[in-house]
Amino acid sequence: MTTFTKGTPVIVADGLSKSFGDTRAVQDVSFEAWAGSVFALLGPNGAGKTTTINMLTTLLPIDDGRASVAGFDLSRRPDAVRRVIGLAGQAAAVDEKLTARENLDLFGRLYRIPKAERKLRVEELIEGFRMGDYADRTVGTCSGGQRRRLDVVASLIAKPLALFLDEPTTGLDPRSRVELWDEIRGLADRGTAVVLTTQYLEEADRLADYILIMDEGRAVVTGTARELKDDLKRDVLEVHFTSGEELERAVKALGGFADEYGANPAAKQLTIPVTGGSASSLKLLRRIEDSGIPVVDFQYRRPTLDDVFLTHTYSATA
Ligand SMILES: Nc1ncnc2c1ncn2[C@@H]1O[C@H](COP(=O)(O)OP(=O)(O)OP(=O)(O)O)[C@@H](O)[C@H]1O
Ligand SMILES: [Mg+2]
Secondary structure: OOOOOOOOEEEEEEEEEEEEOOEEEEEEEEEEEEOOEEEEEEOOOOOOHHHHHHHHOOOOOOOEEEEEEOOEEOOOOHHHHHHHEEEEOOOOOOOOOOEHHHHHHHHHHHOOOOHHHHHHHHHHHHHHOOOHHHOOOEHHHOOHHHHHHHHHHHOOOOOOOEEEEEOOOOOOOHHHHHHHHHHHHHHHHOOOEEEEEOOOHHHHHHHOOEEEEEEOOEEEEEEOHHHHHHHOOOEEEEEEEOOHHHHHHHHHHOHHHOOHHHEEOOOOEEEEEEOOHHHHHHHHHHHHHHOOOOEEEEEEEOOOHHHHHHHHOHHHHO
C-alpha cells in the first residue's frame, strides 16, 4: 500500500456541494487533510458535517465539486477509495447480535483481509484498545460507551490511510474520552489523516491540527485553534453576579459593551468581549461598580474555541 509522508494532502475536497430537495446541506466546501494530522470539522447541528463525511466516504454521491482520497478520485475510483479509508459514522454500524470480537472479524472480512492476518489484527485491536472485558459479550448487552468504542475500533481494522470519525466520543465518560483522544492522536502521529467531527470544542482544541467551522452548509472560517482565537482580536471578561436581576441591570449599565447574547441568567454570568486589554476590563468593572451592582467574581481570559464558535456560527446563537 502507498504510504503518505506526514504533511502531504491525503483527503482533498474541492467545492463539494450536496442538496436534499430544497435543503442545501453542503455548499462549495473545500479543504485538505494531511497525513499525520487531525482535521476537525465543527459546526452546529445541521451544519453539513455528516453530509460532507458521507460524500468523502462514498456513501453519498457528490452533486457538485470534486474530491480525492489518497490520490483516488471519488467519482471515478470509489472502490479504491473504500479500500484506504476507515469510517466510524455518527450512527453505529456494529451488529448488536454479534460479540465485539465477531463484529471486528466481520469488518475484516468486508475489507477482504485474509483469515490468519484478520485473526491477528482483531486480537491486536482488542488488546490495544483494552476491550478484553467485553470482547465476547453480544454488543446488545454492552454499554453505550463500549459500543461507541467498538465502532471506532472497527473503523481501524484495515489500517486506513484516511480515517473519518463522526462524533467519535459522544456518550463516552470523561476517562474513556481522554483515552480515545490519546488513541486518535497516536494514529495521526503514526501517519493517518484523521477527519473528525465533534460538538466538544475542548476536544477539537486538544486534538485538531487544523479546524474548519461550517454553518448552514458553508465553510465559514478555517485555521489552527490558535489562529482562530487570535483572529478574534479580543479577550473575554466574565463577570458573576448574585442574581439574574443584577445581571440584567449590569447589561443595561454597560450599554453597547454587553448584549443579551453574553448574558447567562442561569449561571448569573455575563461574558463581555474586550478589545482594549485589561485597561478596558477595569473600566467596565468600574462602570458596573458605579451603578451600585455587586460583583461576586470576575475572570479576564483569552478566548476559547467556544468563543470562536459562537462568533462565527449564526444558527448557534439564533
Ligand atoms: N438524507 C437526508 N435527507 C434530507 N435532508 C437531509 C438528509 N441528510 C441530511 N439532511 C439535511 O442536511 C442538513 C445537514 O445535515 P448533516 O447531517 O450533514 O448535519 P451535521 O452538521 O452532521 O449535524 P449534527 O451536528 O446534528 O450531526 C440538515 O439540514 C439535514 O436536515
Ligand atoms: Mg452529523
